[in-house]
Amino acid sequence: MFWKKQLPLIIVFMMGLIMTVQYFIPHHVSKWVYVNYVDWAIVIAIFGAFLGYFSFLRVHITRIRKKTSNWVFSIITLASLLIMIVFALIDGKGSDSLFQNMFLYTSAAINATVFSLLAFYISSASYRAFRAHSAQAVALLLAAVIMMLGRVPIGDKISFWSAWGIPSINTVSQWILNSPNMAAKRAIALGVGLGSLLMTLKIILGIERTYLGN
Amino acid sequence: MRRLWLVFVVLLILSLLQAEDTFPSKPLTPNLIDIPGDGGNNVYISWKHFATVPGIRYDILRYTTGKDYDKHRSTDEAKFEVITPLQVKTQLPVLEDEPYNDLSTYDFYIYTQSQENDVPKVIAVKLTDENRDSILALGAQKIVRVELEVPPREILDEIPNIFGEGAYYLILPDTLKANVYRPKSVAENVWEFYWSDLPYEGDLSLELKPSQKELDFIDKGVQLLLPGEIEQYYLFKYGKRIISLVTDSVRYTVKYDNISFLQRSSEENPIYPDSHYIYKVCLVQTWKPIKKVFMDSDTVGITPENEPPIIPNTLTALYDSTNNELVLRLSYSGFLNNIKTLFDNVSYSFYKAPEGMETMPVEEDSIEEESTPIGELLIKVSSTWKAVKLNDIKPNDNIFLVITDTIGQTTKSDFIPFNPVTAESLILPPNIIARDKSNDGGDQAILVWDYPELAVRYSVENPTPNLRTENVQERKLYWIPAQDGSLIEISDTIGLEEIPYEAQEVVNIIYPIPLDKLNIRVVYEMWSNEDDKALYGEFRFNDKRKVDKEYTGEMKFENIQPGTYTLIGRIVKKSGGLLKNPESKVEIEIPVNKIIATKFDKPDYYYAIYRGTDPEDLTTFRFVGKADGTDREFIDDFGDWKDAKGEFYYIVQVIGPSYWVARTEPLGPVHIKGNWFNFSKLPIFFAVFIFVAVALFFIYHIKKGREFYVRPIAGIVHIDEALGRATEMGRPIMYVAGLGWIGDIATICSLTILGKVASKAAEYQNRLIVPCYDPIVMIVAQETVKNAFMDAGRPDLYREEDIYYIAAAQFAYAAAVSGLMIREQTAANFFMGRFYAESLILAETGASTGAIQVAGTDDMTQLPFFLTACDYTLIGEELYAASAYLSKDPMQKGSLKAQDYLKALEMLLLIIGVAAATSGIYWFTNIFKAVGTE
Structure with a gap:
């Protein structure tokens, strides 16, 4: 129990305290502590990666063995993993290596494809969000229309009323961004900052122990 | 599925087979130079890379022989080693078939002249009756085609390729003639000379006709020109660089890039004086996707020497x-x-x-x-x-x-x-001192001098563009570029024949006319050092006060009527007060009746700073940097605290515009040491102290058994609702802990909520799927869910294979989780933690499957997406509060109470700050400003 509960809590308390104090100390000893701490974190993360690969292999091998639905995809996944490892071992990971070319012409292209789906999802999400079914939704819709017109040149062109001193669509959209939107964002940011500080304190004091798995 | 797998394999094999078995041309032999005046440990390597040579990279290789280097390795073991790779830009092939490519109807001929240790010189000439016999006697061939782009490989392979020297441009008057008549606009300050009574001071825009010289140049027709044969202006306007000149039997490639590399002696690749080194370069070419070919140049050797020093050539x-x-x-x-x-x-x-x-x-x-x-x-x-x-x-x-x-x-x-010469009267800056820099790690010294000064320039401008275009063709004005923009006017004494060949006639003159109301733009700089604690500028214009709280260095006074006004500027300190010395205050009379702009009156001298260890021995003082005349401090950064050990002295030289010099005596000694507290972070320290004290107060009292009311959080009740619905439908629950790692606050909160969700899932006997992005988060999630199932008394329902790692790649993870939602038809989805661009992909996919979705994140950029696509969203700190609220631990609730009180304190500070700033009191907000600017 000591190794699994008390010791991690003692380490967290000590390191939390040291790193808090380190923030206020500019001395080179303090910097040395910080640099080493970051290096340790990287080393630990590398060990963590092995756990991830183990889990990954176990899941896909189990699927192939049990021949669950779509088990062929698991073969492709494991083959891809193996091919990339072999390429990296044979030819390194340089700018024109086999590994890099496989990454650029398969993985990067697929990533870009998934990312491009966002455009369609934004459209469908906007359609749902901007339906004028209540007073708040109407306000949201109006703000959205002003923002969209304010971002394109036509917004300024159609603002004929600006000649009489009434703010143009561009001006109003900028005001929405800079005033009400910024106020809300800063309110959230202040709350997040305060919440982070207290959560850190709880972790240091051992009140918050989720990271230990309980 | 089998077909898909076969297609994948076939595609892979085809891509391998498609790799072309073509080799790049042999690279040219590199030219090696022993750097003169050095210690014999630098070699400069250069060679030419011609545009028609395919390749993506050159490797510089070295074979090492010689007494010093061979101590460590036998000759048998010695081999060529890569010193460095150098990437090259290869132009994409273009199949060019334009009228200008065909030169067969013109009498352009080409011949070569050999050069020692270099590619031959390519000479292209137009055949005339006078030079015909002599040119043909040299074996010149007729040019039938020019290429301005790199042709495709199959065309390149048709005839032999010769590399040569000759930066030729093709001048194409017919296709580019339109450029001539495009009005050219130049800005010149010539107005005052002719029309001094205008309400404007500054550069005028002149619209010009082309000169007679330019028109005659156009009339010459198609030309092949070298850069020295005509002004660069014509070359770039009407010409394009030629890549290859083609005859019936040979392609002469003349466009190349000079590739060079300075190899300095290093631990990995040492260079010793008087040792012999052999170099070559290797051209590397990759045929996509995986085929590679290599081609080596001839080798060349060099023996670097430690030469005697070189006298400065501008002594x-x-x-x-x-x-x-x-x-x-x-x-x-x-x-x-x-x-x-x-x-x-x-x-x-x-x-x-x-x-x-x-x-x-x-x-x-x-x-x-x-x-x-x-x-x-x-x-x-x-x-x-x-x-x-x-x-x-x-x-x-x-x-x-x-x-x-x-x-x-x-x-x-x-x-x-x-x-x-007559000595310049240079004055050494007053109050100059050298000392250890405070609030650092012990690797910096600082020199400070002089008094803080406020420098101001201003411009009187129109609020909206108001330009007048005046046609002056009747006046017959000519602009002469060579004479730095002067104008000549045809008059009784100056005839058209006296106008220079390159002069251009002025068509229009464009200048601004002031409106009834004008804007004043004030731009300022604070020339100060860290001891002055200057924060920003404060200005009064016509009794109107403005402060530049963000220190943008610029402010505007709008809609000013004509008249003369006084501008008073001061420097505000971090304490909120004003600097008192006379240099920190300016008072200017601004005439607001014409468009005008002033400039900063900056010093024309600068400072050179030297650091030494012995004040008696000037050879120990080495140059460490220079500072402008407007600077008031210089920070000497040693880079490493170990180099800053000991006693140091500084000498400052003032160097005037005519390079006259004045210098201080050695300043010091300076002992550099690290500091154990950063006093610039003192306000942050106090804020943290207050916040922690309040939190501990509540935690202490709740531990003692005191009851506090804790506000309810709306989103939390919907977690139970979602779980209940999934149970009713008999479909699994999916929990996504985001893309954060275990060190993220949002991830830790998410895992707390996961414990609660897992507990309920065990209670309702429902399946819980947790796909993970980070392997360590996965391990913690497995422990959390396992404990929750055990606490609920149903360890038999725990399935470790449902909490697994997917990939630490953002969109791979998003695609996998989206696929999972569709395949498993999850009834309830939870997205709690840190998210990025994948948030909407996940939430929209979940929404399309009809699942009930609860999200929570502290990332402001992703909140709108979750609010739109999910049923319930925990906004910002609600995510943190939810984890505390769900926990049964009373101390967690105590922290929640403290958070509420601290938020009230923040609100109070905000209200006071807004009220103070609105009332023109800035010292209160400056306290927080000072923290932000450190």
């Missing part, structure tokens, strides 16, 4: 006969300036030759300085000095320089001729 002596002072400037120019950092010079010694010595004896060069006294030593400084001043020098004294390098080799200059 000048400024002599003021009134004060008998001599300033010696030491600098390299041209090619030597580019390589001066490679020299191994150690010191500069200035000597006065004995009386009667008329010339410098040549034979004494490169002799140990100490062993041969050659005159009276006047001053000896380190070789990093830019200038030195000598006193008590007579006009007929013979002064010369001796440079010493690292191994004691010396080089003497001739007697330095004096240039008579």
Whole structure:
């Protein structure tokens, strides 16, 4: 129990305290502590990666063995993993290596494809969000229309009323961004900052122990 | 599925087979240069890469022989090693078939002249009756085609390719003639000379016709020109660089890039003087996707030497006969300036030759300085000095320089001729001190000097563009570019024949006309150092006060009616007060009746700073940096605290516009030490202290058993609702802990909520799927869910294979989780933690499956997406609060209470700050500003 509960809590308390104090100390000893701490974190993360690969292999091998639905995809996944490892071992990971070319012409292209789906999802999400079914939704819709017109040149062109001193669509959209939107964002940011500080304190004091798995 | 797998394999095999078995051309032999004046440990490698040579990379390879290097390895083991790879830009092939490619109807001929150690020179000429016989006698061939782009490989392979020297441009008047008549606009300050009564001061825009010279150039027709044959303006406007000149049997490629690399001696690849090294380059080409080909150049050798030092080629002596002072400037120019950092010079010694010595004896060069006294030593400084001043020098004294390098080799200059000047009155800055920099790690020193100063410039502008275009063709004005923009007007005394060939006629003159109301733009700079604690500028214009709280350095006063106004500017300190010294205040009269702009009155001198260890020995003082005349401080950063151990002195030189010099005596000693508290973070320290104290107060009292009311969080009740619905539908629950790692606060909160969700899932006997992005988060999630199932008394329902790692790649993870939602038809989805661009992909996919979705994140950019696509969203700190609220631990609830009180404190500070700033009181907000600017 000591190794699994008390010791991690003692380490967290000590390191939390040291790193808090380190923030206020500019001395080179303090910097040395910080640099080493970051290096340790990287080393630990590398060990963590092995756990991830183990889990990954176990899941896909189990699927192939049990021949669950779509088990062929698991073969492709494991083959891809193996091919990339072999390429990296044979030819390194340089700018024109086999590994890099496989990454650029398969993985990067697929990533870009998934990312491009966002455009369609934004459209469908906007359609749902901007339906004028209540007073708040109407306000949201109006703000959205002003923002969209304010971002394109036509917004300024159609603002004929600006000649009489009434703010143009561009001006109003900028005001929405800079005033009400910024106020809300800063309110959230202040709350997040305060919440982070207290959560850190709880972790240091051992009140918050989720990271230990309980 | 099997078909899909087969397609994948076939595609892979096809892509491998498609790799072309073509080899790149052999690269040219590199040219090696031993850097003169260095310690024999630098080699400059260069070669030409022609545009028609395919390739993506050159590797520079070295084969090492010689006494020093071979100590560590036998000759048998020695081999070529890659020194460095260099990427090259290969132009994409273009199949060019434009009318301008065909030169067969013109009489352009081409021949080559061989050059020693280089590619031949390619000469293209137009055949005339006068040169026909002589050109054909040289074996010239007719040019049938020019290429302005790199042709495809199959065309390149049709005829042999010869690489040659010749930067030819094709001039195409027919296709590019439209450029001639495009009005050209230049900005010139010529208005005052002709129309001085206008309400405008500044550059005018002139719209010009093309000159007669340009029109005649166009009329010459198609031309092949080298850069030196015509002004660059014409070359770039009407010409395009030729890549290849093609005859019936040969392609002459003339466009190339010079590739070069300076190899300096390093631990991995040392270069020792007098050792012999052999180099070659290897061209690497990759045929996509995986095929690679290599081609080596011929080898070439070099033996670097440690040469004697080189005398600065701009060594000048400024002599003021009134004060008998001599300033010696030491600098390299041209090619030597580019390589001066490679020299191994150690010191500069200035000597006065004995009386009667008329010339410098040549034979004494490169002799140990100490062993041969050659005159009276006047001053000896380190070789990093830019200038030195000598006193008590007579006009007929013979002064010369001796440079010493690292191994004691010396080089003497001739007697330095004096240039008579009048000494500049340079004043050393007042209050100059050198000291240890505070609030640092012990690796910085600081020099501060002078009083803080506010510098202001202003411009009177129209609020909206109001330009007048005046046609002046009747006046017959001509603009002459060569004479720096002067105008000539045809008059009784100046006829058209006196107008220069390159002069351009002025069509229109464009200038602004002031409106009834004008804007004043004030731009300011604060010339101060860290001791002055200057924060921003405060200005009064016509009794209107404005402060630049964000220190943008600029402010605007709008809609000002014509008149004369007073602008008063001051510098505000971090404490909120104003700096008192007279230099920190300005008072200017601004005439608001014409468009005008002023400039900063900046000092024309600068400071050179030297650091040394012995105040008596100037050779220890090495140049560490320079500061502008507007600067008031210089931070000497050692880079590493270990280099800052000991005692240091500083010398500051003031160098004037005519390079006259004044310098301080050594300042110091400075002992550099690290600090154990950063006082600039004191306000943050107090804020953290107060926050922690409040939190501990509540935690202490709740631990003692005191009850506090904790506000309910709306989103939390919907977690139970979602779980209940999933159970009713008999479909699994999916929990996504985001893309954060275990160190993220949002991830830790998410795992707390996961514990609660898992507990309920166990209670309702429902399946819980947790796909993970980070392996460590996965391990913690497995432990959390396992404990929750055990606490609920259903360890049999726990399935470790449902909490697994997917990938630490953002969109791979998003695609996998989206697929999972669709395949498993999850009834409830939870997205809690840190998310990025994948948030909407996940939430929209979940929404399309009809699942009930609860999200929570502290990332403001992703909140709108979750609010739109999910049923319930925990916004920002609600995510943190939810984890505390769900926990049964009373101390967690105590922290929640503290958070509410601290939020109230923040609100109070905000209200006071807004009220103070609105009332024109800025000291309160400056307290927080000071924290932000550190």
